[in-house]
Amino acid sequence: MRRLRLAALILLLVVAVVAIVRAVSVAGPPSRAQLREQAGLTGKQELLIGVKDDQPRVSQLLEGGTFAGFDIEIAYLIAEDLGFEAARVKFLPIESEDRARRQARTPDGRFVTVDLVVASYSITAKRREQGVIFSAPYLQTEQSVVTLKSGGLRPTTFADLAGKKVCTLATSTAEQNLTAAGAQAHGRNRISQCIQELYDGEIDAVTTDAAILAGFVAPPPVGDLPPMTKLTNPKPLHHADIGADGDELWGVNTGPDPAMRDLVNLSLEEARTGRNGKRWQAAFDKYFGHAQQYNVDQQVAVDRQPPPAPSDKVEVRRWPWERFALPDPNRPRPAPSPGAARVRARRNSGC
Numbered sequence: 208m209r210r211l212r213l214a215a216l217i218l219l220l221v222v223a224v225v226a227i228v229r230a231v232s233v234a235g236p237p238s239r240a241q242l243r244e245q246a247g248l249t250g251k252q253e254l255l256i257g258v259k260d261d262q263p264r265v266s267q268l269l270e271g272g273t274f275a276g277f278d279i280e281i282a283y284l285i286a287e288d289l290g291f292e293a294a295r296v297k298f299l300p301i302e303s304e305d306r307a308r309r310q311a312r313t314p315d316g317r318f319v320t321v322d323l324v325v326a327s328y329s330i331t332a333k334r335r336e337q338g339v340i341f342s343a344p345y346l347q348t349e350q351s352v353v354t355l356k357s358g359g360l361r362p363t364t365f366a367d368l369a370g371k372k373v374c375t376l377a378t379s380t381a382e383q384n385l386t387a388a389g390a391q392a393h394g395r396n397r398i399s400q401c402i403q404e405l406y407d408g409e410i411d412a413v414t415t416d417a418a419i420l421a422g423f424v425a426p427p428p429v430g431d432l433p434p435m436t437k438l439t440n441p442k443p444l445h446h447a448d449i450g451a452d453g454d455e456l457w458g459v460n461t462g463p464d465p466a467m468r469d470l471v472n473l474s475l476e477e478a479r480t481g482r483n484g485k486r487w488q489a490a491f492d493k494y495f496g497h498a499q500q501y502n503v504d505q506q507v508a509v510d511r512q513p514p515p516a517p518s519d520k521v522e523v524r525r526w527p528w529e530r531f532a533l534p535d536p537n538r539p540r541p542a543p544s545p546g547a548a549r550v551r552a553r554r555n556s557g558c
Contacts, residue, residue, distance in 0.1 A: 237466075238524045239473070243290060245466035254291040256282050257301030257311035257321040257460075261399035261436040263422030264494040265327050269432040274298045277418075280490035281345055282325040285459070288474035301326055302396050303378045303558075306460060307339050323471070324460035327419055329379075329558050341458035342471040343515035345478075345487075348508040350381065350451040350558075351417040353405070353424065356443040360411055364449055365390075371411040374401035379558045381414055399436050406440050416455045416558045418495060418508045420446060425501035428493060448505040455558065456513060469521045476521065479512045487512050 243249055258278055260268035266278040279298070286296045299311035299321060306328050310318045330341045352368070354360045362368055369389035375381040377394030385392040393410055395401050401413040402423050413420065424446045427434075459475075461468040478487045488510075495507045 236522060236524045239470070242466045242470050242473075242523065246464050246470055248289055248467075248470075251291075252295065254286050254289065254296050254323070255311070255319065255321040256286070256296060256298055257306065257309060257324040257326055258282065258298045259326045260300040261397050261434075262327060262419050263427060263434065264425065264498055265419055265422055266325075267422075268300065268435040270435060271432055273432070275428075275431055276422075277346070277490050277494040278325045278327060280486070280494075281459075282323070284478055284486050284490075285323070285325070285471055285474045288477065289470055303376050304396055306378075307334065307337065309460060309462060322462065322467070326460075327416060327457055327558060328460055329416070329455045330458040338463075340461050340463055340468055342461050342468060343475050343519035344456035344458050344513040345475055346418065346457040346508055347511075347513045348416050348418040348455045348457070349453070349506070350384075350414060350449070350455060351420055351505045352412050352414045352447045352449050353402075353420045353444045354412045354447060355405060356445045358411070361445065362412065362447050362449055365451075367449075368412060368414075372409070373412045373414055374404055374410045375414045376401075376558055379415065381558070385414065399438060403438050405444075406438060406442050414449075416457075417446070417502070417505050418455075418457075419558065420444075421495065421498045421502045421505075421507040425498035428497065446502045446505040472515065472519050473521045473523065475512075476515060476519075479514065484512075 237245070240249075248254075258274060259266040260274070262276065262278075264276055266274060266276040268274055282298070283293055283296065286293075299313060299319065301309075301311040301321070301324060303326075305311065305318075306324050306326055309321050309324050311321045313319055328341075330344060335341065352362050352373075354362070360367075360371065365384060365388040368385065370391070372391045372393060373385050374393040374395055375385065376398060377396055382392045382394050393401070393404070395404075398413070398415055398419055401410070401415075404410045405413050424444045459471050461471050478484055491508070491510055496510060499507050
């Protein structure tokens with residue numbers, strides 16, 4: 208009788224443990240595998256990532272068809288955490304105006320929707336209001352200006368650009384800043400077009416994020432193949448610090464799937480605090496740290512990965528009984544206050 212009672216007690220304990228494990232698995236935060244399944248990555252053979260192809264040291268298409276730059280290293284880091292080795296990652300060029308819609312071009316000229324956009328994409332309140340879902344930031348830089356070294360223009364503020372012809376990316380709020388300063392704004396869809404017009408004497412200056420402009424001032428990293436986008440009649444450039452107020456924080460457009468957003472944020476947080484931190488630093492040192500010596504008057508970017516906002520922090524369940532404070536992936540992000548939106552719109556070039 209005593210043995211029967213013991214057996215019954217053990218059976219009840221086993222049933223209770225199984226029930227608890229199942230309850231936690233259902234009600235608790237998801238595991239990384241569950242997030243991958245929710246994001247549609249399980250069984251997916253190839254990860255499509257939209258990137259820039261004309262920004263030296265940020266993201267550039269080289270002869271031979273390979274891409275190189277800081278954004279490319281970040282994209283590989285994220286892809287690996289999503290379960291895709293480098294051979295299963297496909298980079299496609301994407302224009303500035305197409306980043307919000309995640310529309311990139313294939314080699315045969317077709318537009319396709321990519322899984323992620325890692326393309327020097329500044330996080331702004333306006334873009335979030337328009338529906339772009341950003342990851343946590345992965346780089347902090349600021350707006351700056353380049354001019355020809357041979358010219359006499361040495362701006363220290365936006366006001367110094369009054370009456371000047373200044374080129375910038377057409378989808379950035381830098382155009383509004385230039386117009387407000389009395390400059391003649393020339394919007395282009397590719398920053399390389401702006402730099403070429405500066406070489407040719409058609410404009411007086413180019414403005415965008417310092418990390419983007421730094422690559423045109425510095426020589427390419429040792430060992431890199433020549434770029435596919437070739438500029439003619441290049442001239443030495445002066446990189447000017449215009450004392451821009453505020454930061455440019457680059458983020459990944461993860462698309463509308465909250466599980467994909469959480470996976471990317473998890474990857475970036477582990478890069479900031481865990482095992483991939485050295486990969487982030489190595490990429491920064493190679494592409495931006497090395498470029499700093501050629502950009503004496505302007506800081507290229509901050510040499511530490513920016514921390515996430517509280518709403519971007521993600522934790523997953525590693526064991527069935529673990530419970531972590533994972534934000535509800537279906538909960539909409541709190542809308543910024545109108546005042547905060549105005550400040551962000553004023554302070555960001557939004558490249």
